[in-house]
Amino acid sequence: MEKINTLEKLNNMGKDMVGQIKKGHSPYFTTPLRSRGNIKFDKEEGVLKLGKKDEKRTFANVGQARKFMQTMAIAAKCKKFVEEELHTSIRGLYYQLKFSLGENLEEDLFSEQSESNPLIEDLEVALDVKREDFNLSTDRKGFVAGDMLIEDTFGGEKTVIDCGKQGRSGWSIPSDVDNGMKIKELNADYVLVVEKDAMWQRLNEDKYWKKQNCLLITPKGQASRGTRRLLRKLADKKLPIYVFTDCDAWGWYIYWAIKTGSMNLAYLGTEIAVPEARFIGVTMKDISDFDFLSKLTIKAKPVDIKRASEMIDYPWINRHKEWVNELKTVLRTKQKLEQDALQGPRLTFVGEYLAKKIANNDFLP
Amino acid sequence: MEKINTLEKLNNMGKDMVGQIKKGHSPYFTTPLRSRGNIKFDKEEGVLKLGKKDEKRTFANVGQARKFMQTMAIAAKCKKFVEEELHTSIRGLYYQLKFSLGENLEEDLFSEQSESNPLIEDLEVALDVKREDFNLSTDRKGFVAGDMLIEDTFGGEKTVIDCGKQGRSGWSIPSDVDNGMKIKELNADYVLVVEKDAMWQRLNEDKYWKKQNCLLITPKGQASRGTRRLLRKLADKKLPIYVFTDCDAWGWYIYWAIKTGSMNLAYLGTEIAVPEARFIGVTMKDISDFDFLSKLTIKAKPVDIKRASEMIDYPWINRHKEWVNELKTVLRTKQKLEQDALQGPRLTFVGEYLAKKIANNDFLP
Numbered sequence A, B: 001m002e003k004i005n006t007l008e009k010l011n012n013m014g015k016d017m018v019g020q021i022k023k024g025h026s027p028y029f030t031t032p033l034r035s036r037g038n039i040k041f042d043k044e045e046g047v048l049k050l051g052k053k054d055e056k057r058t059f060a061n062v063g064q065a066r067k068f069m070q071t072m073a074i075a076a077k078c079k080k081f082v083e084e085e086l087h088t089s090i091r092g093l094y095y096q097l098k099f100s101l102g103e104n105l106e107e108d109l110f111s112e113q114s115e116s117n118p119l120i121e122d123l124e125v126a127l128d129v130k131r132e133d134f135n136l137s138t139d140r141k142g143f144v145a146g147d148m149l150i151e152d153t154f155g156g157e158k159t160v161i162d163c164g165k166q167g168r169s170g171w172s173i174p175s176d177v178d179n180g181m182k183i184k185e186l187n188a189d190y191v192l193v194v195e196k197d198a199m200w201q202r203l204n205e206d207k208y209w210k211k212q213n214c215l216l217i218t219p220k221g222q223a224s225r226g227t228r229r230l231l232r233k234l235a236d237k238k239l240p241i242y243v244f245t246d247c248d249a250w251g252w253y254i255y256w257a258i259k260t261g262s263m264n265l266a267y268l269g270t271e272i273a274v275p276e277a278r279f280i281g282v283t284m285k286d287i288s289d290f291d292f293l294s295k296l297t298i299k300a301k302p303v304d305i306k307r308a309s310e311m312i313d314y315p316w317i318n319r320h321k322e323w324v325n326e327l328k329t330v331l332r333t334k335q336k337l338e339q340d341a342l343q344g345p346r347l348t349f350v351g352e353y354l355a356k357k358i359a360n361n362d363f364l365p
Helices: A003-022 A065-084 A090-102 A113-127 A197-205 A208-212 A225-236 A249-260 A263-271 A291-295 A302-313 A321-333 A339-343 A349-359 B003-022 B065-084 B090-102 B113-127 B197-205 B208-212 B225-236 B249-260 B263-271 B291-295 B302-313 B321-333 B339-343 B349-359
Strands: A028-032 A039-042 A047-050 A054-058 A143-145 A148-154 A157-162 A181-186 A190-194 A214-218 A241-244 A278-281 B028-032 B039-042 B047-050 B054-058 B143-145 B148-154 B157-162 B181-186 B190-194 B214-218 B241-244 B278-281
Touching: A003 A028, A003 A065, A003 A113, A028 A113, A039 A263, A047 A263, A054 A065, A065 A090, A065 A113, A090 A113, A090 B197, A090 B291, A090 B339, A113 A263, A143 A197, A181 A225, A190 A197, A190 A208, A190 A225, A197 A208, A197 A214, A197 A339, A197 A349, A197 B090, A208 A214, A208 A349, A214 A225, A225 A241, A225 A249, A225 A263, A241 A249, A249 A302, A278 A349, A291 B090, A302 A321, A339 A349, A339 B090, B003 B028, B003 B065, B003 B113, B028 B113, B039 B263, B047 B263, B054 B065, B065 B090, B065 B113, B090 B113, B113 B263, B143 B197, B181 B225, B190 B197, B190 B208, B190 B225, B197 B208, B197 B214, B197 B339, B197 B349, B208 B214, B208 B349, B214 B225, B225 B241, B225 B249, B225 B263, B241 B249, B249 B302, B278 B349, B302 B321, B339 B349
Parallel strands: A190 A214, A190 A241, A241 A278, B190 B214, B190 B241, B241 B278
Antiparallel strands: A028 A054, A039 A047, A143 A214, A148 A157, A148 A181, B028 B054, B039 B047, B143 B214, B148 B157, B148 B181
């Protein structure tokens, strides 16, 4: 999203409001409903999205006046941040609002930050703009190693970062990988997404990315918005995206959130989902292919069992019979398997496992 | 700690055991007691340390045989990792042990990873070596921006990383900042440690480190072992270390853990503590110096009140009357203050605040 476009949208929203007021109407705007009932799985695209239901936010409504006013105050602050070309967190936004609204009003509008978060989402969906485009930073998490040059224009300076020359640390994926940031050069055959940072470090030490000519990425658990956007951009460049997690509730969640998007970010839809992603492992099926794993399984926790049975009911999962088989095995054996178990025979085994599965196209959909 | 030294220590431990067995004795080793009763505050050095109490771990003792055997198995694996020059996490270690001990023994020695952690600590203190020297990686966290070149030798390759050319991301502080890593060049007048990553990003965008010729570091909350070691190394280079956190239970904890070390890492003593550190803010005193802050305070939570009254009783804190005053103000007003509040009047205010306090040497001890 370009800054001009974001500013224009914010300006137009303001003009709309003024126009409505001048005509003697109560100002209002409409925003797609984000509740569960309006979240749909788009079969064609393979992505969780919002449906067609809208909500109207209006000033002249006792139940909505306060929130309406808050949303307009947020929009005004975001406009200022974009014009100033300065970024802050929603905590920083909260204090700016508290500072400027606090003394002119009878009560503190933003006594709790939790009030401002859904209002920012309102603005994001109403204007079809991401909060990153409002210069609001989100929690960053995740690292990259591989043959990729990133051009980062930040605080008025341009830097080129070589993700192949970051030693043991890797390049930290920022909150915003769109504005002022581009992939300048990229030389990789695929992207490997590794759930755990410690496993990423293990593979980085083995120079897995160099030997396999791939990009090695860890989301460090659940993928941040920035990491999901980066994966989307890499998939747009036609790189296959392989995801490597534990075989348990948390690992599956990480994979499916990357692939189809997640309920709470369904409003970002295709911007943040990577339906092209494939699941490389670890799987219950691996146990029959790699004998030693049978003694390295762990008893599944109640949350794993509960999650597995829920997942079998999701239409976007149970349309894949491979996943149904996988989840049924978990439910039957009540066992789970961690990616770390592949270090059992020798520390370097995990790279051999991955290279073999990739060579054999041995993935779950 | 050099690798040779670590290997030598592991070898000597093994030889000791064999010697004892050959003499017909039950093998044993001694290790300093790590329980609360043996943690002392060293007034001279200003650091939490272990006292003189030792414990004996012996094989011929029904209550200790199992743990003794586990510890020896861990020592053997760590020796292998160091010789192979490969790193792993304690989760990787756990699976290596499960793999090699699992089939020869009646029961799984390491059915739970929680069993192995205290045993690794036993080895660390018994041999006076850090787990990082055993090639065991710990959770990494924290970022640096500033004029510093890091030489990182990793996986057989040497890379030089310029912490001043990392754009919006910064250099990610790794688990181990000692082995295969050195500070090649450093040009800074002081180190600023900023509790929150979002605030670090704010200051990085303002190029605070360039304007002030300092190193800008965020531990991202509680400082990791790697971040504390890096701060120790920077303090050894005679750079002043200023810590900037929230004025609340969590912020104070972050500061005091950096300064004196923490209870659970007291066994690392001076290796990981930075008694030279000073607290820059935010403080209750700031409210009288910066008027607008009085309307940006928040009601303290019960945990903040509880922590403040506990801290007043710690001898290493209440010997500083400035801290006693600060904590008494919190207890009296029942208010807290976040570092983000400094963004209230304008986003760039936080840098002005910091520069002013540093110019005036306005710190808590």
